[in-house]
Every structure is written in C-alpha cells, then in structure tokens.
Amino acid sequence: MVGTFPAATAAVEDTFKRINSHKGVEGIIVISNDGIPIRTTLEPEITVQYAALVTRFTEKSKSVLTQLNGEDDLKFLRIRSKKHEIMIAPDKDYTLLVIQKPAVS
Amino acid sequence: MASAGASPGQGQERFWSETRLDGDLHLYRGTLRDSKEGTTGVDIASSWRAKEAGIPRQDSALQTEEVAVADGGSQATERSEAGTMTEAPEAAASTATTLERAEVDADPGALARKISTRLDLEGSRDEDLAPFLERVSPLMLEELDRNASSTAFSFRRTLVDDRNTAVDLVHVLEPKLPASRSLASANANAGVEAAAASNPHGLRVTQVSWNATGYALAATYGRFDVSGWSDLPGALVVWNLGSRRRKGPEADEAGKAGKRRGAESVKLPETNSHEPDVVIETDVCLQCCSCHPTHPALVAAGAYSGEVYVWNVSSSDDFASDSEVARTRITPKSHHDPVVSVAWRRAPQSFGSNKDEDYQLVSLGMDGKVLVWAWRKGGTIEAPLFGHELVHANPRTHKIITWGGTSLSFWRQQKQGNLAFVAGAEGGGVFRCLLDDESAAGSSYRSPIKASLAPHAGMTTAVASSPFHRGLFATCGSDSVSKIFNSQSNKPILELEPACAGLFSLSWSPCRPLVFAAGTGDGRVFLYDLAASRSMPVRQIEQDNQGSGAVYSVELNPKLAPYVATTQGDRVRVWEMGPQLTEEVVGERDGLRKLASSLAE
Numbered sequence: 088m089v090g091t092f093p094a095a096t097a098a099v100e101d102t103f104k105r106i107n108s109h110k111g112v113e114g115i116i117v118i119s120n121d122g123i124p125i126r127t128t129l130e131p132e133i134t135v136q137y138a139a140l141v142t143r144f145t146e147k148s149k150s151v152l153t154q155l156n157g158e159d160d161l162k163f164l165r166i167r168s169k170k171h172e173i174m175i176a177p178d179k180d181y182t183l184l185v186i187q188k189p190a191v192s
Numbered sequence: 193m194a195s196a197g198a199s200p201g202q203g204q205e206r207f208w209s210e211t212r213l214d215g216d217l218h219l220y221r222g223t224l225r226d227s228k229e230g231t232t233g234v235d236i237a238s239s240w241r242a243k244e245a246g247i248p249r250q251d252s253a254l255q256t257e258e259v260a261v262a263d264g265g266s267q268a269t270e271r272s273e274a275g276t277m278t279e280a281p282e283a284a285a286s287t288a289t290t291l292e293r294a295e296v297d298a299d300p301g302a303l304a305r306k307i308s309t310r311l312d313l314e315g316s317r318d319e320d321l322a323p324f325l326e327r328v329s330p331l332m333l334e335e336l337d338r339n340a341s342s343t344a345f346s347f348r349r350t351l352v353d354d355r356n357t358a359v360d361l362v363h364v365l366e367p368k369l370p371a372s373r374s375l376a377s378a379n380a381n382a383g384v385e386a387a388a389a390s391n392p393h394g395l396r397v398t399q400v401s402w403n404a405t406g407y408a409l410a411a412t413y414g415r416f417d418v419s420g421w422s423d424l425p426g427a428l429v430v431w432n433l434g435s436r437r438r439k440g441p442e443a444d445e446a447g448k449a450g451k452r453r454g455a456e457s458v459k460l461p462e463t464n465s466h467e468p469d470v471v472i473e474t475d476v477c478l479q480c481c482s483c484h485p486t487h488p489a490l491v492a493a494g495a496y497s498g499e500v501y502v503w504n505v506s507s508s509d510d511f512a513s514d515s516e517v518a519r520t521r522i523t524p525k526s527h528h529d530p531v532v533s534v535a536w537r538r539a540p541q542s543f544g545s546n547k548d549e550d551y552q553l554v555s556l557g558m559d560g561k562v563l564v565w566a567w568r569k570g571g572t573i574e575a576p577l578f579g580h581e582l583v584h585a586n587p588r589t590h591k592i593i594t595w596g597g598t599s600l601s602f603w604r605q606q607k608q609g610n611l612a613f614v615a616g617a618e619g620g621g622v623f624r625c626l627l628d629d630e631s632a633a634g635s636s637y638r639s640p641i642k643a644s645l646a647p648h649a650g651m652t653t654a655v656a657s658s659p660f661h662r663g664l665f666a667t668c669g670s671d672s673v674s675k676i677f678n679s680q681s682n683k684p685i686l687e688l689e690p691a692c693a694g695l696f697s698l699s700w701s702p703c704r705p706l707v708f709a710a711g712t713g714d715g716r717v718f719l720y721d722l723a724a725s726r727s728m729p730v731r732q733i734e735q736d737n738q739g740s741g742a743v744y745s746v747e748l749n750p751k752l753a754p755y756v757a758t759t760q761g762d763r764v765r766v767w768e769m770g771p772q773l774t775e776e777v778v779g780e781r782d783g784l785r786k787l788a789s790s791l792a793e
Contacts, residue, residue: 095318126308
C-alpha cells in the first residue's frame, strides 16, 4: 500500500533520519491527533505510553493557551526532566515528539 | 590301632603303617587284608626314636606381625556444570519484523532508508505525514540545535537532585592535656573535677590539621584570649583515626560505639570519644599547626613565644625532646609575637627531588613577619632564610603601619619559587602577597604586599585559597562576613553572612570546587555549596553547646573526602558528610571559573 507512494514514504524516512542524526536523540514518534502513534523509532509499548500521555498533556496545554488568548496556539513544548528532554511539536493532524538525552557538559 | 595313610580300599596295594603300643612305627607294604588271616608285614625298628630322645628340645613361638590392610576409596563427588547462552538480541528481532514489513511494502528505496516503524497498518497516511513533517521538522531541528549548545541546565542540574547533604558526627576527640604544675596531684578525682583537672589551664584547640594520608588528625592547644606575658603550657595532640575509620552501614551511635568497643578498648564507648595517641607537651601555648604535605608523621607548629617547631609524631615516645625534629631559636630576626600560621612550601631549588626537607616552613606572626625557614633533622634553626614584613598603608589614615598577621594561605599548584599567597591581618586587612627570594635578600624585611583588598570591618580571622582555582580565595572576619575574592579584583565577588556571630575559621573542600565550610564564634559550622545556592548555606552543623566556644579551626580532610574536623573548646569533632558535599558534579569547575570571572557588584 505504501509502495504506491514511494516518494512520500522516502520523504518521511528522510526527515526521521535527519532528526535522528542529531546528538542525543533517543526516539522519534509521530502521533495522530486521536492519540494513536503512527510512526516510531522506539519499542511499541513505550511508544503507546508516550503517545497517550503526551497527547493528553498537549491538549491541556493547548486549552490553557486558547483560553488565555483565543487567537493564540501552542507551537512547541519542551519538557526538561532529570534524564531526558521531551520536545513536542503539535500540528493540525499530527504531533511530532522527540526524546533527547541532553548533552553532558 | 591301625591308622590308614590312605582310604582303605579292597584289593589295593598300598603302604600302610601301624603304631604299636611300644612306640615303634611299623610300615607295611602290601595289600590290605583282613587281619584275621594273621598275615603281617615286615617289622622295621624305628631308627630315629632313640636319637630323638637325645636331642634337646625347646619350645619357641613365632608370630609375624599382623599385616595391616586398609581399604580406601576416593572419588570426586562434586560436579559442576555451567552453561551460558545469550538471549537473542531483541534489536535483531525488531529488525526482522521491520524487514518483513518492508517486504510487504515492497519498496526497495524505502527499505534501504527504513528508520521508523509503522504502527498503524490499516491505512497509510504518508501523503499526509510528509507535508506535516516538512512543516514541523525545521522547528524541531532548530530546537535540537539550540539544545545542544544550551547550558541552561548543565550546571543547575544539581539543584533538582535531592542528594544527601547529611552531616553525621562520627568522632568526638578529647584531649589529655598536661596536668597543671600546681594541681598535679588533684586530678585523681572523677567526674567534672577530673574533666577540669584534665584541662586546668582552660586551653583551647587553636588549630587542627589532617596529615598527608588523611588518617591522623593533629591539633594544637593554646589560648587566643591572653595577651602579654604568658606562662601557660601548650600541647600538640595527635589522634590516629586510621584503625577506627570503618564505614559501616549502620548509622546509629550505639552500633558505632559497640563496634569500636569491639575493635579496641575505649573507656567511654557511649560518649563516642577517643583518647589521643600522641601528646607532646610544650612550655608555651601552641597557636597553629600544619602537617607536612607528603610525610605523614611530620607536624609543624607555631608557638605563643614566636618559636616554630617540627615534630615527628611517629616516634613511640611521647616526650617532646624525642619527637622534636627541629625548632627555631628566638633571635632579633625571629618572631617576637605569637606565630599564628605555619605553612609548608616547596624550596624553589628542590624541584625534581622529593625529600621531606625540600619543603621549607613559612610562618606568619602577629608581629607581621612572614619568615621562611629551612629545617634539617635534629637541628636548631638559627635564623630564617629570608623574611618579609606586612608593611602597608592604612587605607583610612594612609599612615604606613605594620599589620599583625592572623592567617596565611598559599595558592596551590604553583611551580615557580616565588609563591603568591594571601594574608589576613588583625586590623581587618586582606593582602595579596608574593614571597620573593631575591628581593628579600637584604638585611631588613621588605613588604611582600602586592595588593590590598577590601578589608573586613573587624579582625580578618581566616583566609583560605581555593585548591581548584588560582586566584580565588575566601576570607572571613569577626564582622561575621565571609567574602570570596578573585585576587585580580579588590572587591569581593561574593559576600556571605551566615550568622550574627563572628566567623573564625574557613576551609575549602578538597574535592568539591564550590564547597567550603566556615566556623562561627558560637560553635556552629556552616557548609556552603555555591553550586546549590550562592546565598544560603546548605548545611549547618550544630555542635554540642556544653563547652560553648568559637570554632577556631575547621578542616576538611584532604584525602578522605567525607570527613571534616571541627573544633570547639578543647574538643575536636569529626563529621562525615553526605555525597552532595563530597562528590564533584559535572560542570562544577566551569561554574567555579564563571564565579571567579564574575564581576563584583
């Protein structure tokens, strides 16, 4: 089925590769706005967990911003933890999520 | 009476014999027949019976020893078998599924570049996904780039770690001070009187110093609150904690006390206290001490009289005369006031060799003199090699005066002979100085002062240079302020005021570049971790208020990182610090460098 759109698939894979080549990147997930993971470079179980939790979190953040200012919208989220940094780029239909291990300086 | 030599058989020719009652043996040859027939054989008279009677006989017995036979068996009964197998790598498995899926996709171009796993196999949305990623990925890549170069979290990360800053008391060290000359007979009593008698002159710990290995602690006893002529005795006391230093998992005092009681017989295990291993008594109060940087048994001390001593505390005798390695003489060129600080410095011409005597002694007196002594074993040091005098203008009156010293500290890791150091003065002055062999060669003492830094309002009680940064040092004064200076600037980088009481002692951590400890006049010790907070101490050590008094010395162990020694009154306490205060964190040296280069407000 994908084979019928080789150019699009190649483009997706290229983007994944570009992000993955960055220092410290541990995983990339694309989630649909229903909270279903579409693409991942991680284990399926972890991916599902991330997708479910991050979708809810993103929704919440979005609603905070729109309630503060109706014209505003969430563009990017960075969550810094002890171990990782989770970067979330939400969009109309999908959300891109990158998990990065911060550089040890 | 016939006895047959063989089984009798009818009609068989046999030998047979008959022993008659006369004792003769008759042998017959012939066929056995019925005796009734009256046929007898030949009678042969015995030829040996008669002879036999004449042969002497003797009975004897013979027996061989029992042959020992033992059965033994041997067989190795224990067997062991070991097997090992690695699990099939999961990555391979997942790759396999990926490949399978790729085959389903039947797209050779994507197969080569396959990175992600497709999870929703129902419907492909790559045609939607590609534009989305195109939209979003520039932002993501930009953020990733920014993240890589960001230092926003690199240093402060320690803050979120709730690492252990606990400080536990591990030893209370009590002195065994020289008995009073007048009260020599009165110290047989028990209890409080004994305690009073053990320290009849009210001596205080004036300074503590860890030895080169970190297992022994030297302390000098003297008084800071006397002036003028004093005939009070002093002492150097050394506790060897090496045999007692065991890190056990149990934290309760009882367990530690019990363990220690098992290891050695301490008289008062419940108070967790120790008697000293070496006590060297002196005629005058000792005001400061410093252990040799490499030799674990050499201790230098400065006396109230202005003398400087070097002792070897490893000698078994407790008598000062035997342990004494060198001492200075009082001459017109020596100190005429109490020596307040001694330090070891490497002789400039000795680099390359590594003898104990390559380290010269530097002493600072309350008379403002900084003298350098070359010592030799078993000798009296007649005169200093050279010296300086802290002569500098008073910043307020601009009058040139001699500043009485209180404390001196060398910067570490200095290679050249001219050593830079920082000196604190009684009048509050803080001076950056240079020990200069050439210029000091003259007969009079020159001033070593290169710069005068922002003074303390009261006496500058302690100065300590950072072991990790050349030029960074901390001072504290009786005005209860502790300042951190970079020697390139006159103004302090940081001013800290932990308590209302004056500060009397200061020590940098030898393992954490941003940690230092300061002791107050009311017996508390504040531990600062500048990585965690630049304004608040991370820990406060409350000492027992029983013998309240100033903490004249606090010393972090240079070799065994968790230990810190503090003094109060005539006791020394050794504390064990938690990992936050002993383990260097990533980026800490950068933080120190940043701190040093940050400008004064």
